[in-house]
Amino acid sequence: MNKIEHIGIAVKNLETSNELFTKLFGKKHYKVEEVKSEGVSTSFFLIGENKIELLEATNPESAIAKFIEKRGEGLHHIAFDVTDIHAEIKRLKEEGFVFTRDEPFIGADNKLVIFLHPKSTNGVLIELCQEKK
Amino acid sequence: MNKIEHIGIAVKNLETSNELFTKLFGKKHYKVEEVKSEGVSTSFFLIGENKIELLEATNPESAIAKFIEKRGEGLHHIAFDVTDIHAEIKRLKEEGFVFTRDEPFIGADNKLVIFLHPKSTNGVLIELCQEKK
Numbered sequence: 148m149n150k151i152e153h154i155g156i157a158v159k160n161l162e163t164s165n166e167l168f169t170k171l172f173g174k175k176h177y178k179v180e181e182v183k184s185e186g187v188s189t190s191f192f193l194i195g196e197n198k199i200e201l202l203e204a205t206n207p208e209s210a211i212a213k214f215i216e217k218r219g220e221g222l223h224h225i226a227f228d229v230t231d232i233h234a235e236i237k238r239l240k241e242e243g244f245v246f247t248r249d250e251p252f253i254g255a256d257n258k259l260v261i262f263l264h265p266k267s268t269n270g271v272l273i274e275l276c277q278e279k280k
Numbered sequence: 281m282n283k284i285e286h287i288g289i290a291v292k293n294l295e296t297s298n299e300l301f302t303k304l305f306g307k308k309h310y311k312v313e314e315v316k317s318e319g320v321s322t323s324f325f326l327i328g329e330n331k332i333e334l335l336e337a338t339n340p341e342s343a344i345a346k347f348i349e350k351r352g353e354g355l356h357h358i359a360f361d362v363t364d365i366h367a368e369i370k371r372l373k374e375e376g377f378v379f380t381r382d383e384p385f386i387g388a389d390n391k392l393v394i395f396l397h398p399k400s401t402n403g404v405l406i407e408l409c410q411e412k413k
Binding site for chain 2: 149168173223244272
């Protein structure tokens with residue numbers, strides 16, 4: 148794993164949270180993006196070499212809607228940048244880690260992504276993401 | 281805020297979690313530290329320019345013990361590196377943010393730290409930390 152690519156934060160309302168985090172960081176988000184397949188609208192802030200991704204559910208069946216219903220707004224996941232996602236999935240499966248899907252898919256930022264199940268990672272939802280070639 | 285200094289993860293048992301995260305990251309933690317004033321034992325992993333801090337409660341009254349009792353293991357806080365913590369506290373108070381204490385104190389890694397109350401930050405516990413001069 149090369150670095151933390153981003154930290155995902157579940158929010159109820161992207162517009163009010165964009166204002167809040169703009170005040171917090173002293174700078175604005177640099178983009179917004181809807182990921183229809185995941186049922187979320189997202190915005191991104193850049194802090195050092197990392198991004199902060201705010202996620203609002205656009206679909207009541209989405210993972211973010213369910214997370215907020217169960218736990219409220221807050222820290223949702225950490226995403227790690229990897230060079231070869233298939234090699235990393237293979238390595239981690241051999242170490243006993245469990246993934247939420249069998250194959251990586253296209254997430255926000257047009258990256259190839261996959262999530263480890265938090266049951267195998269101390270309750271932390273971890274995303275691996277690779278720049279698409 | 282210069283960068284994400286570290287991400288704090290609450291764990292039940294530091295030893296077993298050190299093993300788990302060593303497998304996940306493919307490398308070992310570089311130090312362990314007890315912070316008696318906060319009732320925690322910590323370990324640190326380095327990923328890119330960021331640290332991952334695992335926190336185990338050493339005291340049933342500590343914030344980490346209460347967090348795990350309420351929410352289980354998982355993502356606990358994000359810490360941002362700041363150059364002048366007093367100036368940043370002043371700026372954020374003027375923006376309406378609320379802190380859990382009035383003054384910064386000495387945290388892990390011998391840094392001057394303070395936490396924003398998650399009620400004012402979308403449910404995210406945020407730490408500011410400054411290298412001690």
